[in-house]
Amino acid sequence: MVGALSRLSVNCRSFTMDLHKAAFLLVAVISTVGSTVVPEVTCVVGEGDTYRGKISWTWSGKTCQRWSSQTPHQHSRTTSNYPNKGLESNYCRNPDGTELPWCYTTDPDTRWQYCSVPRCVNSPGPEECMLYNGESYRGKIHTTQNGVTCQRWDSQTPHKHDYTPSAHPEKPLEENYCRNLGGEPRPWCFTTNPSKRWDYCAVPLCLNPTVVSHLTCANGDGEAYRGSISWTWSGKTCQSWSSQTPHQHSRTTSNYPNKGLESNYCRNPDGTELPWCYTTDPDTRWQYCSVPRCVNSPGPEECIHCNGLDYKGKIHTTQNGFTCQRWDSQTPHEHSYSPSAHPEKNLEENYCRNPSGDPQPWCFTTDPSKRWDFCSVPRCTSEPPTIVPEQICTTGRGQAYRGTIAVTESGRTCQSWSSQTPHQHNRTPENYPCNDLDNNYCRNPDNEKRPWCYTTDPDSRWEYCNVPSCEN
Incomplete structure (x- = not known):
């Protein structure tokens, strides 16, 4: 009985001490914090300031530096400066x-990055992560991977640029939020640092992106194409995506995960118009591929018959990666091919066109040092439409003339179209496959006034031919 009373007395004293401890801790918490603290969590709620999980690597796979360390990066985010923030070990x-x-x-070259910490179920707050290369990202991250605040898109200070909301109303250029306007490995922004024009943002990858079904034909822009075609429309072999030779590039598996960048197969990792690849030709950086379209696939017929005189697609980048200048603009290059001057040429927006009868569609570029460049529009795999029957006399400009006259109106003999002597030229059977450039017969492959040919006279490059009119 005495032992039982003794134990009861001890238990009471213990209970009383526990109450005193609890009261002391409660007072300490209220006096120190001054507000209600939510439970520590192992997933992200809101901005994730209560996250106390053990993920210790960034969205790109870099290992985190310990918060207590000043190597390789010196910083002020220490336990003494930020108490109660869970700055243990190297956890995010x-x-x-x-x-x-x-x-x-x-990594000494990367000061900091966000971490791909999963969001709690039904957690409020923006989806601050990106799918693939972040072209669909609409979050509010506005600092770069090196900690610099982004410049507002509607501002020209400290950096002047063309990416304004008014100039590109179709782009989500809000505030100073990081965005990927197309083609870059991840979202970026101009910075508020006058000595640093722009930088990538550290937007983490979403953990479980929804992947569209993989296809062996092109549907829409062919982003889901996973076939094994590994050559371009002109027959050039594709460079392996994992290689930096002969062309260095940023379209790598690490920068564009889930894009199927295997081997040297044609792909569309960056939202261009069609599947494409870098080529093994040092003189040709990249070209589109002639990937067959899926049955009933939506989207424009992004290919050309012949030399693309009738091309009406929306490709607007050149074979060397330059963005096309708008046809109704005179900046940076002045020219005479304006839509008002040539209403019959379909000179819309900044789409590649062939208003001049060249071997393939082209455009003026937005690079002041590159006036114009050919576009990489693939050739259609279907048969070209027959516009008019082949003729042995001329109607209109004589583009359908297929007769055998091989002398010019001054009596000079025509040079063979397949020859480069005495005159070098690009009006070859390969460049103009639909114009019947056989032998040295007079033809009109490039929309001249009437049939013509290069001459065998070194002093006379070309002349019109005297081909009879069908009306006569």
Whole structure:
């Protein structure tokens, strides 16, 4: 009985001490924090400032630097400066109210990056992660991977640029939020640092992106194409995506995950018009591929018959990667091919066209040092339409003339179209496959006034031919 009373007394004293401890801790918490603290979580709620999980690597796979370390990056996010923020070990945290949990990295060239921490189920807040290369990203991250604040898109200070909301209303250029306007490995922005024009943003990858079904034909822009065609429309062999020879590039598996960049197969990792590849030809950086379209596939017929005089597609980048200048613009290059001057040429927007009868569609470029360039529009695999029957006399400009006259109106003999002597030229059977450039017969492959030919006279490059009119 005495032992039982003794134990009861001890238990009471213990209970009383526990109450005193609880009260002391409660007072300490209220006096220190001054607000209600939510439970620590292992997933992201809102900005993730309560995240206390153990993920210790960034969205790109870099290992986090310990918060207690100043190597390789010196910083002020220490336990003494940020108490109660869970700055343990090298775990991802959000001590300073940025958009997501993050960490300094052990890579000397990358100061910090966000971490791909999963969001809690039904967690409020924006989806601050990106699918693939982030072209669909609409979040509010506005600092670069090196910690610099982004410049507003509607501002020209400190950096002047053309990516304004008014000039590109179709682009989500809000505030100073990071965006990928097309073709880059991930979202970026101009910075507020006058000595740093732009930089990539550290937007983490979404953990479980929805992947569209893989196809062996092109549907729409062919982003889901996973076939094994590995040559371009002109027959050039594709360079392997994992190779940097002969062309260095950023379209790598690490920059464009889930894009099927295997071997040297044609792909569309960056939202261009069609599947494409870098080529093994040092003189040709990249070209589109002639990937067959899926049955009933939506989207324009992005290919050309012959030399593309009737091409009406929307490809607007050149074979060397330059963006096309708008046809109704005179900047940076002045020219005479304006839509008002040539209403019959379909000179829309900045789409590649062939208003001049060249071997393939082309455009003026937005690069002041490159006036114009050919576009990489693939050749159609279907038979070209027959516009008019072949003739042995001329109607109109004589483009359908298929007679055998081989002398010019001054009596000079015509040079063979397949020859480069005495005159070098690009009006070859290969460049103009639909114009019957056989032998040395007079033809009109490039929409001249009437049939013509290069001459065998070194002093006379070309002349019109005297071909009879069908009316006569």
